[in-house]
Amino acid sequence: MAEKRLPFSHSEFSALLEKIPTPFYLYDGDGIRDNVRKIYSAFSWAPSFKNYFAVKALPNVHILRLLSSLGLGADASSLPELLLARDAGIAPEDTVFTSNDTADEEFRAAINMGVILNLDDESHIDRVIETSHAFPSRICFRYNPGPERTGNAIIGNPVEAKYGVTRDQIVRCYERARALGSTKFGLHTMVASNELNVDYITETARMVFTLVKRIWDEAGIRISFVDLGGGVGIPYRPEDKEFDFNALSDSIHKLYDEIIVSSSLSPLKITFEMGRSITGPYGYLVSRVRHVSHKYKDYVGLDASMADLMRPALYGAYHHITVLGKENAMCDHMYDVTGSLCENNDKFAIDRMLPEIERGDVLVIHDAGAHSHSMGFNYNAKLRHAEYLKLDGRIYKIRRDETYSDYVSTMLSEMEEI
Ligand SMILES: Cc1ncc(COP(=O)(O)O)c(C=O)c1O
Numbered sequence: 001m002a003e004k005r006l007p008f009s010h011s012e013f014s015a016l017l018e019k020i021p022t023p024f025y026l027y028d029g030d031g032i033r034d035n036v037r038k039i040y041s042a043f044s045w046a047p048s049f050k051n052y053f054a055v056k057a058l059p060n061v062h063i064l065r066l067l068s069s070l071g072l073g074a075d076a077s078s079l080p081e082l083l084l085a086r087d088a089g090i091a092p093e094d095t096v097f098t099s100n101d102t103a104d105e106e107f108r109a110a111i112n113m114g115v116i117l118n119l120d121d122e123s124h125i126d127r128v129i130e131t132s133h134a135f136p137s138r139i140c141f142r143y144n145p146g147p148e149r150t151g152n153a154i155i156g157n158p159v160e161a162k163y164g165v166t167r168d169q170i171v172r173c174y175e176r177a178r179a180l181g182s183t184k185f186g187l188h189t190m191v192a193s194n195e196l197n198v199d200y201i202t203e204t205a206r207m208v209f210t211l212v213k214r215i216w217d218e219a220g221i222r223i224s225f226v227d228l229g230g231g232v233g234i235p236y237r238p239e240d241k242e243f244d245f246n247a248l249s250d251s252i253h254k255l256y257d258e259i260i261v262s263s264s265l266s267p268l269k270i271t272f273e274m275g276r277s278i279t280g281p282y283g284y285l286v287s288r289v290r291h292v293s294h295k296y297k298d299y300v301g302l303d304a305s306m307a308d309l310m311r312p313a314l315y316g317a318y319h320h321i322t323v324l325g326k327e328n329a330m331c332d333h334m335y336d337v338t339g340s341l342c343e344n345n346d347k348f349a350i351d352r353m354l355p356e357i358e359r360g361d362v363l364v365i366h367d368a369g370a371h372s373h374s375m376g377f378n379y380n381a382k383l384r385h386a387e388y389l390k391l392d393g394r395i396y397k398i399r400r401d402e403t404y405s406d407y408v409s410t411m412l413s414e415m416e417e418i
Pocket residue numbers: 054057075098190193194229230231232273274275276277370
């Protein structure tokens with residue numbers, strides 16, 4: 001069972017709440033650092049192991065700098081994410097551009113920046129040439145295995161997925177890239193989301209290693225790095241087990257020896273582009289109770305809303321909640337925990353057993369370190385909230401609260417005729 005930790009003692013939290021208004025996001029940088037070290041140490045056998053952090057999970061330049069200092073690269077899915085990675089000082093050769101339905105100017109920018117281009121479709125080869133009048137010497141393709149894999153429950157069936165190059169297209173893509181002058185080749189796939197089963201990710205490695213061998217056998221093209229994607233899960237529920245990176249590393253190591261070393265295709269750089277499993281458990285949305293109301297059900301209304309954290313409303317995702325100062329009280333009251341949007345699905349939890357709650361209580365919503373603040377939005381003109389980072393025992397503000405001026409900054413004061 002995974003323990004639901006708080007990054008502070010109760011008294012430290014109280015001192016912090018004296019200084020900063022709720023709601024806010026708080027990230028435990030020390031926890032992120034220990035986690036990264038644990039994962040890198042599990043894969044210390046793997047040649048040049050790297051995780052390209054999925055910027056979409058937590059797109060804050062200070063977080064990216066911290067991760068970069070720990071040896072991570074970046075996986076960007078859009079031009080602004082590429083720029084963010086650049087501004088965090090992440091080198092182009094440590095940045096993968098994994099986009100889909102890509103705009104011409106994004107191809108152009110990625111080529112100019114010299115990042116690793118990970119193409120989502122065979123037709124994108126032509127788009128790159130047309131838009132950039134060049135083809136990169138280092139290129140990667142995203143593979144969609146189709147019926148070869150079932151996908152997991154969250155990401156869905158690969159046959160239905162819009163992403164990636166098919167089994168029949170993949171070898172031809174590399175041959176075309178070689179004909180265009182590419183000399184360094186990567187192979188990427190992403191067929192899981194929030195997957196806690198080590199065997200599932202291991203099977204992805206088997207599939208990718210087997211494909212590396214097929215590309216060599218059929219085209220004589222040597223793949224120099226594989227990107228096994230993101231999608232490693234975190235224990236959102238207290239009863240979930242933590243993902244076992246040592247077990248994953250051991251099973252991938254065996255497959256590496258069996259398929260890659262035995263075919264003389266070693267060294268093959270092994271990379272991932274995990275986001276959630278890097279920062280997810282180390283983020284907290286801290287919010288205060290505005291109202292407790294008793295209607296046909298009992299409601300706890302917070303000063304945060306689904307505009308701060310939409311995962312529960314979007315996917316019915318579970319986020320554990322701790323009531324500060326009541327950690328040891330009986331959870332004998334059932335509540336819906338809501339925000340203030342004019343949407344009835346603006347709920348952080350439905351029928352959640354919690355201690356009796358009073359106005360003014362502070363609720364800490366766990367596992368909000370990935371795909372959380374970044375999925376925020378402005379509906380109902382809700383302003384987005386500040387982010388703080390705890391590092392080496394200090395607390396830093398890394399994003400201020402949005403203001404009304406920020407909100408209206410893209411609206412023109414006078415209409416402009418076009
Ligand atoms: C292409 C790609 N890579 C990596 C990720 C990161 O996934 P996770 O944060 O679950 O590891 C995503 C998530 O949406 C993705 O679409």
